[in-house]
Amino acid sequence: MAKARFEEKYRNTIAKQLQEKFSLKNVMETPQLSKIVLNIGVKEAVADSKALNTITEVMGLIAGQKPVRTKAKKSIAGFKLREGMPIGVMVTLRRRAMYEFLDKLINVALPKVRDFQGVSTKLDSRGNYNLGIREWTIFPEVHHEFSEKVHGLNITMHTSAKNDEMAFELLKAFGMPFKK
Numbered sequence: 158m159a160k161a162r163f164e165e166k167y168r169n170t171i172a173k174q175l176q177e178k179f180s181l182k183n184v185m186e187t188p189q190l191s192k193i194v195l196n197i198g199v200k201e202a203v204a205d206s207k208a209l210n211t212i213t214e215v216m217g218l219i220a221g222q223k224p225v226r227t228k229a230k231k232s233i234a235g236f237k238l239r240e241g242m243p244i245g246v247m248v249t250l251r252r253r254a255m256y257e258f259l260d261k262l263i264n265v266a267l268p269k270v271r272d273f274q275g276v277s278t279k280l281d282s283r284g285n286y287n288l289g290i291r292e293w294t295i296f297p298e299v300h301h302e303f304s305e306k307v308h309g310l311n312i313t314m315h316t317s318a319k320n321d322e323m324a325f326e327l328l329k330a331f332g333m334p335f336k337k
Contacts (some may be wrong), residue, residue, distance in 0.1 A: 161256035188318035284318030
């Protein structure tokens with residue numbers, strides 16, 4: 158089976174560039190992506206248990222694999238939420254699926270967002286990058302007939318970087334557009 162385009166790009170060019178830039182002696186020290194997690198929380202799921210069906214279907218199309226339903230960890234009376242109620246869906250992507258999703262995100266979906274309106278970003282101290290998207294319609298798989306309501310999603314990219322500078326350079330090498 159052929160490798161994903163971004164996986165080959167990482168192996169052939171990005172890893173070597175990062176190793177030289179940070180003066181790393183061992184190839185295994187170079188930062189790399191370990192996983193990408195997609196998450197959608199749905200507040201309507203509290204009142205309507207069937208609200209998650211459409212979201213599960215769309216998330217499966219976006220990610221390319223079947224999502225898992227997430228459940229409430231504790232009851233919150235003010236939100237009419239009980240422990241164990243399904244309240245969202247998530248997908249964890251690794252290896253080939255992760256690189257293919259990253260390629261689609263950077264080259265197809267994010268260019269549709271004008272001036273990063275509707276996107277919030279955060280790079281944490283452990284080298285993980287969080288990307289919040291307000292509208293899932295930026296992905297080509299999502300058609301308007303799926304739902305009358307547009308949902309947002311959170312994308313978390315976990316890296317093996319030792320600090321946020323290494324993670325920033327890794328994602329920048331893949332072509333991730335950052336706000337200036």
